[in-house]
Amino acid sequence: MLNEVVSRLQNTGTLLRANALLLLLVLSLFTAGAYAAESLPDGSSMPWWGWALALFITCFFLGIVAVPSGVGGGVLFVPIVGGFFPFHLDFVRGAGLLVALASALAAGPSLLRGGLANLRLALPLAVLASASAIAGAMIGLAIPANLVQIALGITILGIVVLMAMAKKSEFPEVAAPDRLSSALSMNGIFHDAARNQKINWQVHRTPLGLALFVGIGFLAGLFGMGAGWANVPVLNLLMGAPLKVSAGTSSFILTLVDSSAAWIYLNKGAVLAIIAVPSVIGMMLGAFIGARLLHVLKASVVRRLVISLLLFAGLRALLKGLGIWP
Amino acid sequence: MNTQNTDSHISVEQRRYATWLSWGARSGLMILAVTFLAYVFGWLPARIPLEQMPSVWNLSSHEYLQQTGAPTGWHWLSLVNQGDFAGLVGIAWLSGCSLLCLLAVMPIYARRKDWVFVALCIIALLVQLLAASGILTAGH
Numbered sequence A: 001m002l003n004e005v006v007s008r009l010q011n012t013g014t015l016l017r018a019n020a021l022l023l024l025l026v027l028s029l030f031t032a033g034a035y036a037a038e039s040l041p042d043g044s045s046m047p048w049w050g051w052a053l054a055l056f057i058t059c060f061f062l063g064i065v066a067v068p069s070g071v072g073g074g075v076l077f078v079p080i081v082g083g084f085f086p087f088h089l090d091f092v093r094g095a096g097l098l099v100a101l102a103s104a105l106a107a108g109p110s111l112l113r114g115g116l117a118n119l120r121l122a123l124p125l126a127v128l129a130s131a132s133a134i135a136g137a138m139i140g141l142a143i144p145a146n147l148v149q150i151a152l153g154i155t156i157l158g159i160v161v162l163m164a165m166a167k168k169s170e171f172p173e174v175a176a177p178d179r180l181s182s183a184l185s186m187n188g189i190f191h192d193a194a195r196n197q198k199i200n201w202q203v204h205r206t207p208l209g210l211a212l213f214v215g216i217g218f219l220a221g222l223f224g225m226g227a228g229w230a231n232v233p234v235l236n237l238l239m240g241a242p243l244k245v246s247a248g249t250s251s252f253i254l255t256l257v258d259s260s261a262a263w264i265y266l267n268k269g270a271v272l273a274i275i276a277v278p279s280v281i282g283m284m285l286g287a288f289i290g291a292r293l294l295h296v297l298k299a300s301v302v303r304r305l306v307i308s309l310l311l312f313a314g315l316r317a318l319l320k321g322l323g324i325w326p
Numbered sequence B: 001m002n003t004q005n006t007d008s009h010i011s012v013e014q015r016r017y018a019t020w021l022s023w024g025a026r027s028g029l030m031i032l033a034v035t036f037l038a039y040v041f042g043w044l045p046a047r048i049p050l051e052q053m054p055s056v057w058n059l060s061s062h063e064y065l066q067q068t069g070a071p072t073g074w075h076w077l078s079l080v081n082q083g084d085f086a087g088l089v090g091i092a093w094l095s096g097c098s099l100l101c102l103l104a105v106m107p108i109y110a111r112r113k114d115w116v117f118v119a120l121c122i123i124a125l126l127v128q129l130l131a132a133s134g135i136l137t138a139g140h
Helices: A002-038 A040-045 A048-069 A073-084 A089-113 A119-142 A145-165 A179-183 A206-223 A228-238 A243-267 A273-292 A299-321 B012-040 B050-055 B061-068 B073-079 B083-111 B115-133
Strands: A187-192 A197-202
Touching: A048 A073, A048 A273, A048 A299, A048 B050, A073 A089, A073 A145, A073 A273, A073 A299, A089 A119, A089 A145, A089 A206, A089 A243, A089 A273, A089 B012, A089 B061, A089 B083, A119 A187, A119 A206, A119 A243, A119 B012, A119 B115, A145 A206, A145 A228, A145 A299, A179 A206, A187 A243, A206 A228, A206 A243, A228 A243, A243 B083, A243 B115, A273 B012, A273 B083, B012 B083, B073 B083, B083 B115
Parallel strands: none
Antiparallel strands: A187 A197
């Protein structure tokens, strides 16, 4: 009895320490962001390496919170870096795509080998989303930056509502697959380590899912952010794929969708190595730490923090686009 | 249609895709890191000095191209001996490594006479190649 109480107290202590550390990290992130925002009128006063370092540190922190909160780094990167750093939104979106792409590429092989990403489920959806991501990237680079900022702000605030309200279903009930998913054999088996059993799954409502992925790809290209926040609900709640398969397949889909959009940004000169590379490396190192902290951090606390971050960043993007908070 | 491997629930094509993707991602990240170090430590000269970057990174991509004369499309390849463009090699590699993965799994689908997925791979390849080609133009 006493041992159990001591053990529980120790666990609580570890949890509190980890969550306090996370809070400290996020406060540091806000401090860095505020400093950057104050420097905006005279962006050249800080040397290039100072900005590169600030970007690396910010992305490192974003990477830490991205994994336990279950959102991709790209969705945090674009509004936060776009809002608080002096880089033009074109370059931020170009870097955002690469952040999301690099994370997806790094995770892709193990997700495929583990059966959490499914090639047959992903490929039809990715083909449509890749094509529309090209259109989104082209339009995003053609319209004025303040319009993109306003649309980004509205979309981020929409994501906040989606994250706060959306339900999840670990194993949705799919009574029968639709004709299209049957014809394409969009089904599979994955080994659920938590239950230590193999789960057979299939999907339905495929035509509607395909149509929604056209829109998701467009938004990914337009705003330069990964679209896991939209992919997962469509795969899981609409099409009925198990939650883990939805998350894994969503990440894998991004390897194709973000690469097609990234080419457009690259060809238009909207990718600067000095912005993209520290972001990619910082985010990947942070995600590595975040994955290690996954079992210590309380997911609901991290999720609330990320929702608050996104709410703040979304408002910032909207007000910046409207010229109220330049 | 049986898409499962006999000794595993992971299909052969999925495992091959994972292997190629793994090599592509690792090599791409390595190229990215090495070229970036060469850029920031001055091992390769930069076309636009790093000290001048804060005065141009707040411009739109269109204004940036006009002011710096930086190339568009694939013309950056001719400047790959300069640090700022050498960094794009890793980025292009990461963006393009999925092409090799798609090419690697097509023969498996073809042997199985799974023509729908052969066609899907070809369409995915064409979409990626169209995006990479630089034919599609947009700008402010």
